Amino acid sequence: MLTFLRRRIVSSALPLLVVVLGVFALARLTGNPASLYLPLNATEQMRADFTEKNGLDNPIWVQMADYFAGVLRLDFGQSLRTGESAAAMALRAFPATLQLAGTTMLLAVVLAVIVGSWAALKPNGIADRISSFVSMAAASVPDFWLAIMGIWVFAITLGWLPTSGVGGLSSWVLPILTLLLRPFGVLVQIVRGAMVSSLSEPYIKLARSKGASEFRVVTRHALRNAAAPALTVAGDLAVGLINGAVVVESIFGWPGIGKLMIDSILQRDFAVLQAAVLLTAISIFILNILIDLGYAGLDARVRPAGKRSKASKAATAVLTEPKEGKRYVQTAP
């Protein structure tokens, strides 16, 4: 496992570099932000001074080299907009998004597992149909529409919740609910499909005939096997949340990194954008490594090939040869 970790971290360094360089280049493609930061009738000279002071007139590889030299000194540049250190702004905004995304995914997974398993117990029954329809509908609603409707219904009309902002527990409810629906909807379908398959396996019948309670059957036996696909999808959704909670953060005034990113894109605040992207990219890579660990832990067959250890070779051998009359049949969800 350690070798795997080490290899993954090393091999993640290059993609990280590519992401940062890509953002660097693309951001500068949007043009010179001078007119946004200078007074209205700035002269050509002022524009030239500004461009030179921020190093924007150098060729792109010189700018990149300067930037990386700075990164090695842990200097990520300063915001053109506020003058603060870009790293400080990114680090301040990130935990807020992490809290929001983390809580949302946790709730989504738990709820999806409960609802998906319940629906899978009776495939094509009423519960299944309803939960399928509801989950598909939940996954199809535009998030900003949901946010504004939520504010209108719960904050204005009913007055149960605050409209926006950060604060006590009640201000978390609407943002989380808004962000929750789509991951929940998607995960319910995945969990349901995977549970239907694993509930139809012979060892489930074996467990039931041994007199195991339904709850035990579902959680201890079926759920474990449904965990793999659910894990991958949950991970992808989490990544999407980190990068994509922008809309919810804008509407609710949540001081997160999504809002920071869109503001710095629209204001061409390059240093802050690069710092924010670096931070989210690192966290996404860590998340992917965790997912791969979990996934590989669940299914030895999909461990990344390479220097295959004796143990993993043995595991694969075991799995390809039928033993004790068990059959290995791929069933579609």
Add this chain to the structure above:
Amino acid sequence: MSFSLSRSASRRASRGVVVGTAVAASAVLLLSSCSVANSEPTAGAGSSDTIRIVLSQEPPTLEACESNLTSTGVVMRSNVTEPLVERNPTTGDLDPLLATSWEQTSDTEWTFTLRDDVTFSDGTPFNAEAAAFTIDRAVNSDLACNVEGYVFGDDDLVVNAVDDTTLTVTTVSPDPILPLRLSFIEIVPTSTDATAKVREPIGTGPYVIAQWDTGTKLTLERNDDYWGAAPAYATAEYQWRSEGTVRAAMITSGEADIAMGLGPDDGVGDLGLDYPNNETVALRMTAEIAPLNDIRVREAVNYAIDKSGIIDSLYQGAHIAAAQLVPEGIVGHNADLQPWEFDIDKAKALVAEAKADGVPVDETITIVARNAQFPKVSEMSQVLQEQLTQAGLTVELKMVDTTQHLQYQLRPFVDNEGAIALLIQHGNQAGDAQFSADQYMTTTGAQSVYGTAEFDAMLEAASTKTGAERQAAYEDIFEYQNDEIVQFAFISHQTGTIGKAANVNYTPNSSSGDELRIAEITPAS
């Protein structure tokens, strides 16, 4: 997508479960503090001591020399910092503030007498030296302050602190409105960094910056050493929400007392107050690029726009059709000038006439508008495109963001995309037409795409006049623009909407959007 596992692999499955639980547990630990990282909880119900204001965007900085930028000035001006003189938005006159009196002692020199009983909130005394330092820093230095570009142009000022309460300011050329220009300079102490902009400056005003949770909330506290009358509220809290509907919702649900920048459909209902906010909306046409280089085509554009139709349908009739770049109340506004009539037949005839003369009227004109610049900008742009097309022109619409819009708006303009009709919104904060005319109407103006030598001479002459002569000169200039130059197709003078909770008394005026004076807000009894 399911996997059947052998019994030996189930051990690995349980390991996967352990990993997953570890991840979940760490996530829960992260969230166990139950408060959003790095922020104080925002106030729920208001206390009678705190006024809660919600803006449309966070101030990027509170640097005093940037306070002509609306997002900075709305917090700073006359709250934390103060200028020497202040323009009264209702009367248009200059009121004394940190200066008690002033006079023009020569063609190019003004002398100001300053108050002697004022201290900055850090204890240092306010005197002519501080005033001179501030003006120097804002206008003459390399800081590239926004107020320099907006108010002063390229010329430097020579300031001299004669003694503690006397200040002389000398201009390069005679400037009758220098005191008005100085009303944009917010005074800071000499301890302020002169080589870099300062995020949270110190001032002489009734409030001090108490705490700024960047991204979340900004708090001002009453300055107990303030030289003037103490304001009613001890604390002012600023928050920001980008959606107008959310700002309106905060008013109706009691989470905020004042909400800025609301639109007509944001749902604030009776709690909204309309006020004329000095903003004028117009199309600025590239009068040197075909087909807009023919004056008949530009006149056709003016005739084709149904101004009252737009105002009635989009803005519920609250705005006023415009005939010039500045609204009533600004020195130089020509009250006799009528907006161009809406006459689609006349527009079509003019276009046909130009076409017969060989003008390429089929060449595409692009209307460029900025997203979210003002409420319903997108709707208005679509209406304009439709109406100009009805006149027989080929018109496309391009919606862009702020940075892109500035490329079209400021020198050097975009000159490789054909004829452009830029939708601009101009707010004359100063109260004098010269600010608008210099920017938009001279041949070399920073935001002007067209001018003539004759017009330049008129503008130059008007800038040196005073009093009734000045008023008359600028009135002529606006009339001349509409008759001979036609660089613009004016649409409307706008009104803004402020949301005000019932427990608060405040009457907005034309400068409320740029300068929200907390001292003018009082609790309702």
Add this chain to the structure above:
Amino acid sequence: MSKPPRNVIQLPTGGRAVAPPGTEAIALPRPDVADKKISLFHLLFKDRFATAAAIVLVFVGLTALFGPMLMGDLATRQDLSATNRPPFSHGDGWAFILGSDSLGRSMVARLVVATQTTLSVALPAVAVSLVIGSLWGVWAGYHRGIRETISMRIADVIMSFPSLLLAVVILYVFSPSAANIVLILAVTRIPIYLRTARAESAELQSRTFVDAARTFGTKPNAIIRRHVIPVVLPTLLTLATLEFCYVMLAESSLSFLGIGIQPPDVSWGLMVAQGRQYLQTAWWLSLFPGLAIVLTTVAANVLASWLRIATDPAQRWRLTLPRKRMIMRISPKEVQ
């Protein structure tokens, strides 16, 4: 088609074939084409939800193809005196049955024209990312080793790249057009198919039938084409349906941020985004396009999940049973 191998017991059509103990089940040969066609429709009508979904999708498709022609210029005709007219008020004619928008244009007409724009963005985006991502993933999963590692790392790069930045850059540096939005949406979603296809393809590596094919000397591409893709395809198609929904939502989020489809073009997402300022006064501006999005994606999902079962010979039996039997907890092994 070739005859089934002798050691496979084949039940009548619709039944499930099970191999005797010790042998692995081999994918069944496909039944006759004509036979399949008839029974597909037959199966469809048996499932009311799937039928409804199919009807909805056909309707949407026809609207997208022929609607704009029928609407003419109704979608762009402004009428400033009749803005924000509420729906279901019969006095204004059929064109305003769903009300009018903030510029007096007919909601019905705009919805119809928007259908074409939305589908012409969503379908190509999904198709492009599906094809590229799947082929790439299957190839990477089959070959393993360095090819797999590099592909996965490229997928990581694309996934952690902020799609917003890409969208802003593409939109403002190049021209803001539907084609560019398709490009952005397609490129940013490739990793989803890539990872899933790779995982499934890698898992299949250990299957006997793949090993057997290799032993016979079949070329890798042929193995991929004949053995790997058919097995991987159902999962990927499920994913594609989910992604179809995501792409439509992403398009509306881009419109919310002002960097999606630009006016005067119209799409469902743009209509929802534009209508959000009027939620309290003219709720129909956002509701109807939002409903359109939800109904289309739900229908697509329902039909796709039905299709998945119907086209998998090992699972079709589920659809042929009368409803009562279907909801009992039976395992496939009992059907013999």
